[in-house]
Amino acid sequence: MRVITGKARGRKLREPAGMDIRPTTDQVKEAMFNICQFDLEGRRVLDLFGGTGQLGIEAASRGASEVTVVDQSREALALIRENVRRAGLSVQVRQSEALSFLASCGSYDLIFLDPPYDSELAKNALFRVKTFDKLTKGGIIICESRAETVLPELEAPYRKLREYRYGRVKLTTYTKDA
16 A cells, blocks of 8 residues: 555555554555546545554645544554555544544545445445535535446435546545535
């Protein structure tokens, strides 16, 4: 695992020891950042299910002005903090249950959702983002899931944009209309 580009380009990040955390592959991570490449500079970014912190770290490396990485696991938080240190970037790391965090945080321009695949957390997080209105106008949500997972449509002003498939992985994008 490494930072693909930006200020911390090429920095190696520590990978998780066990199977409780499933890091996003470099191919899928590159695809995610190709989707949002023009929407990063100076933006507020939320990596809601942090795991290793690599999505938030990549966003900070590419010029996001404020990045928050959230995870509830102490082991994951230790790994995220170590990876932030290795990258030499400024990233806020918060310990919280993801859905609870959405009830009290501000709004973001870009939200990464990469929860455990075999849970309802992706759907629940999407509904919470909409319910608490956590995406700025014109912002983007990128949600990673299994290819066969069906993610919901959201009510206006939120809407599903597109789905991208990479083998067994699917990226689903949403926006909030201006």
